[in-house]
Amino acid sequence: MADGPPPQPPSTAPQQPPQQYAPPGAPPPYAGAQGPSGPRANFGQRLVAALVDGIILAIVQFIFQQILGNAAGVFNFAVGLAYFIYLEGSPSGQTIGKKILNIRVVDFSSGGPIGYGQAAIRYFARILSAIACLIGYLWMLWDKERQTWHDKLSNSVVVPTSAYPVADWPG
Amino acid sequence: MWRTVVLHRPSAFRAARLVALDVADLRIAGILACAASMLLPMAPGYDGIACPLRMATGLPCPLCGLTTSVRATLRLHLGDALAANPAGLAVVAGAVATLFVRRRAIALPTSAIPLALIALWMFEMFRFNVP
Numbered sequence: 532m533a534d535g536p537p538p539q540p541p542s543t544a545p546q547q548p549p550q551q552y553a554p555p556g557a558p559p560p561y562a563g564a565q566g567p568s569g570p571r572a573n574f575g576q577r578l579v580a581a582l583v584d585g586i587i588l589a590i591v592q593f594i595f596q597q598i599l600g601n602a603a604g605v606f607n608f609a610v611g612l613a614y615f616i617y618l619e620g621s622p623s624g625q626t627i628g629k630k631i632l633n634i635r636v637v638d639f640s641s642g643g644p645i646g647y648g649q650a651a652i653r654y655f656a657r658i659l660s661a662i663a664c665l666i667g668y669l670w671m672l673w674d675k676e677r678q679t680w681h682d683k684l685s686n687s688v689v690v691p692t693s694a695y696p697v698a699d700w701p702g
Numbered sequence: 703m704w705r706t707v708v709l710h711r712p713s714a715f716r717a718a719r720l721v722a723l724d725v726a727d728l729r730i731a732g733i734l735a736c737a738a739s740m741l742l743p744m745a746p747g748y749d750g751i752a753c754p755l756r757m758a759t760g761l762p763c764p765l766c767g768l769t770t771s772v773r774a775t776l777r778l779h780l781g782d783a784l785a786a787n788p789a790g791l792a793v794v795a796g797a798v799a800t801l802f803v804r805r806r807a808i809a810l811p812t813s814a815i816p817l818a819l820i821a822l823w824m825f826e827m828f829r830f831n832v833p
Contacts (some may be wrong), residue, residue: 563724565722663753663763666765673721
């Protein structure tokens with residue numbers, strides 16, 4: 532699998548501002564303000580990817596509900612768990628929604644796949660992101676590294692595949 | 703004898719206190735919040751969005767009442783908006799502003815939004831009479 536360059540964690544040197552990502556030729560986003568240390572998926576991409584994943588899971592869970600009735604709860608939980616852990620933990624780091632939107636999850640430190648363990652942490656951390664009226668999801672709007680709470684807890688970032696190409700899916 | 707002392711702050715020191723917010727992201731989030739606050743109440747059986755934190759713990763979250771507040775702001779019922787959640791006015795004002803801002807990003811002090819969230823949380827605690 533061909534991974535792109537790893538995202539650079541913010542500099543800790545007090546006198547040196549960290550290198551900030553900007554598209555080639557673009558002016559700095561705002562003089563004196565810190566931006567992300569590498570390319571990041573934007574809010575719209577992540578929102579649409581989440582909607583696509585939500586619709587896919589809702590269809591599958593509706594089918595389980597029709598077949599199994601009240602016993603479908605456990606299966607539906609397992610389907611959601613397996614879907615996110617298998618696909619986000621895979622080398623591509625892409626759910627179906629993320630694949631359609633050309634974004635992927637990578638490890639913040641290495642820029643590589645997050646693996647199934649981190650994907651499991653990421654899945655359960657979504658509960659924290661959602662519990663306070665989605666503040667954890669909205670956090671990416673004002674976070675320097677564009678991370679949600681579940682990104683931070685799983686030490687991951689969501690990046691565009693243009694900067695971090697995917698060799699094959701799910702890999 | 704007094705003498706003037708000039709404190710030189712390195713640029714990194716100043717930069718560390720500002721964070722760049724992507725205007726396109728803010729525009730999407732703002733428009734989405736406005737659209738949701740107007741459309742959701744039209745849904746059959748709508749009875750407000752239940753806050754998971756409040757359901758689980760009894761404590762409101764900083765954004766409780768935001769849908770009501772945004773909807774009231776869009777209808778220019780500013781008193782109702784302030785009573786529900788003052789952030790609604792900021793969300794609508796911000797959403798409108800992003801339509802006219804030509805910058806790719808705007809800068810805010812790093813601590814501004816966390817402090818605002820804490821203030822909103824205090825407000826909601828008071829509104830719901832949480833001791």
